[in-house]
Amino acid sequence: xxxxLLIFGLGYSGSxxxxxxxxxxxxxxxxxxxxxxxxxxxxxxxxxxxxxxxAIALATHALATAAPxxxxxxxxxxxxxxxxxxxxxxxxxxxxxxxxxxxxxxAEVDEATEPSPGQERSRRRVEAEAAWAALRPDVALDLFxxxxxxxxxxxxxxxxxxxxxxRILKPGHAFGRIHVRDIxxxxxxxxxxxxxxxxxxxxxxxxxxAEPADVVGxxxxxLGVAPPLPVPYDQVAPRMSEMxxxxxxxxxxxxxxxxxxxxxxxxxxxxxxEGLRGIxxxxxxxxxxx
Numbered sequence: 001x002x003x004x005l006l007i008f009g010l011g012y013s014g015s016x017x018x019x020x021x022x023x024x025x026x027x028x029x030x031x032x033x034x035x036x037x038x039x040x041x042x043x044x045x046x047x048x049x050x051x052x053x054x055a056i057a058l059a060t061h062a063l064a065t066a067a068p069x070x071x072x073x074x075x076x077x078x079x080x081x082x083x084x085x086x087x088x089x090x091x092x093x094x095x096x097x098x099x100x101x102x103x104x105x106x107a108e109v110d111e112a113t114e115p116s117p118g119q120e121r122s123r124r125r126v127e128a129e130a131a132w133a134a135l136r137p138d139v140a141l142d143l144f145x146x147x148x149x150x151x152x153x154x155x156x157x158x159x160x161x162x163x164x165x166x167r168i169l170k171p172g173h174a175f176g177r178i179h180v181r182d183i184x185x186x187x188x189x190x191x192x193x194x195x196x197x198x199x200x201x202x203x204x205x206x207x208x209x210a211e212p213a214d215v216v217g218x219x220x221x222x223l224g225v226a227p228p229l230p231v232p233y234d235q236v237a238p239r240m241s242e243m244x245x246x247x248x249x250x251x252x253x254x255x256x257x258x259x260x261x262x263x264x265x266x267x268x269x270x271x272x273x274e275g276l277r278g279i280x281x282x283x284x285x286x287x288x289x290x
Contacts, residue, residue, distance in 0.1 A: 002060065003025070003026045003027065003060060003061065004026075004027045004029065004058050004059050004060045004061065004088070005018075005021050005026045005027065005028050005029070005059070005060075005061045005062070005063065005191065006029045006030070006031070006052075006055050006056065006058075006059035006061070006062045006063070007028065007029070007030040007031070007062075007063045007065065008030075008031050008049070008052075008062070008063065008064045008065060008066060008075045009030075009031065009032070009064070009065040009066045010030045010032055010038050010040055010044070010046065011065055012149065012151070012154060012180060013065055013095060013146075013149060013180055013183050013184070014030065014063070014065040015040075015041060016151070016180045016181060016183065016184040017063060017183065017184040017187050017188065018030060018040070018041050018044050019041045019184070020181075020184040020185065020188055021184075021188055022041060022043045022044065024188060026188075028041075028043065028044045028045070029044070029045045029046075029047065029055040029058065029059070030044050030045070030046050030047070031046070031047050031048070031049040031052045031055065032046055032047075032048065032049060033048075033049050034048075035047065035048055049078065050078065052078075052079060052082070053079075053082050056079060056082040056083060056086050056089075057082070057085075057086060057087065057088075058088065059086060059088065059089055060088045060089065060090055060091070061089075061090070061091045061092075061093070061191045062083070062086075062089060062091070062092050062093070063092075063093040063094075063095070063187060063191075064092070064093070064094045064095065064132070065095045067121070067124075067125075068124040068125060068127065068128040069124070070124075072124070072127065072128065072131065073128040073131055073132070076128075076131050076132070076135065080135060083135060083136065084135060084136060089136065089139055090139060090140065090194060091139065091140045091141075091142070091190075091191050091194060091195070092132065092135075092136065092139055092140070092141045092142070093141075093142045093144060093187055093190060093191060094128070094129065094132050094141065094142070094143050094144065095144050095146060095183075096125050096128070096129055096143050096144060096145045096146070097122065097125055097145060097146055098145045098146065098147050098175075098176065098203070098205060098252070098254045099117065099119060099121070099122040099125065099250070100115035100116075100117050100122050100125050100126050100129070100145060101113060101115055101116060101117075101145075101252050101254070102115070102116040102117050102118035102119075102122065102250060102252075103118050103249065103250040103251060103252065104250075104251065104252035104253075105251060105252075106172050106173075106174070106251045106252065106253060107252065107253065108252075108253045108254070108255055109252055109253070109254050109255070110203070110254075110255045110257070110258060111201045111202065111203055111255075111256075111258045111259060112201075112258075118249075118250060119246050119250075129143050133199045137197065137198075138197050139197055140194070140195040140196060140197055140198065140200070141198070141199045141200065142187075142190045142191075142195070142200050142202055143199065143200065143201050143202065144183070144186065144187065144190075144202050144204050145201065145202070145203055145204065145254075146178055146183065146204040146205070147175060147176035147177050147178045147203075147204065147205035147206070147254060148175060148176070148177040148178070149177070149178055149180055149183065150177055150178075150179060150180070150272075150275065151179050151180030151181060151275075151279065152180075152279050152282055152283070154180075155219065155275070155276060155279055156215050156216045156218075156219035156276070157219045157222070157223060157276060157279055157280065159216070159219075160216070160219055160220055160223055160225060160228075161223075165216050165219070165220075165227075165228055166216070166228055166231060166236070167212075167213040167216045167217065167227055167228045167229065167230045167231065168212060168213060168230075168231055168232075168233050168236055168248075169211075169213055169230050169231065169232050169233060170211070170232075170233035170248060171211075172211075172251065173211055173212070173233075173248060173251050174209040174210050174211050174251070174253065175209050175210075175251070175252065175253075175254075176205030176206055176208075176209045176253070176254045176256075177205065177206050177210070177215075177272055177275070178204045178205055178206055178267075179206070179267075179268065179269040179275045179278070181268055181269065181278075182204065182206070182267050182268055182269055183204055185265060185268065186202065186204055186259070186263060186265060189263040189264065189265055190202060190263055193263070200262075202256075202259040202262070202263070203254055203255065203256040203258070203259045204256065204259070205254045205255075205256045206256075206267055206269065206270055206271055206272065206275070207256070207267065207270040207271060208270070208271040208272070209253045209254070210271070210272055213230060214272075215272045215276075216228065218272065218273055218276055219276055222276055222277065222280060233248060
């Protein structure tokens, strides 16, 4: 029963974690609302989400990737009883967000900072974190608070190619990102430690908070194309969606120093510069996907 990883949700981060776990010798099971429509990595056993009980009973480690809705965390809503009864479960990981810290006016937060969510979706995250912590006090729980997730197929490189990239200027609005490969590396490093029972907060953010316009400019330089003309935030804000404006309304700098020390990791992509170059290298077949 050693190292059976159950992943609730094979989305962007879940799939990356599954691929890396397989390469490292884990058995990987996953759930999906519609398994027939999921392109699961070869070697991953996929079960319908509403029939996950057999996989839960086998799991030694579980990773939840789904965001909470108005009804709370979807995994706990469907499977709390089965997870409480899971006989072999010794570690749970939950992918949360640094949005739980709310607006800090550009100030730094670390893993010991208390959440202060300013958005409804962030308040739901805090509630979901608490619900997972209450589920199995006898099991190790790692709360992974992630920054902006990017990687192959999901970066400023893709936005430039699609003609949707914008260089919005709002001086001081910098935030941390995390390459999807580093998410997978951190999740598996944490799970492999088999830490003692209890809750642990880990930050998945790179080492250099940056303004979005700088990232777009770097991507344009790498592609050898002219960057979009810069546009002040105040000019575009009235035409933004409520979700977009909520993103621009908050500013904080998140440190992951303690997380890296706890996991014994250095990020493979410590800033967006290495991350963007890594994506291009992978597209050209010049780098390993791990």
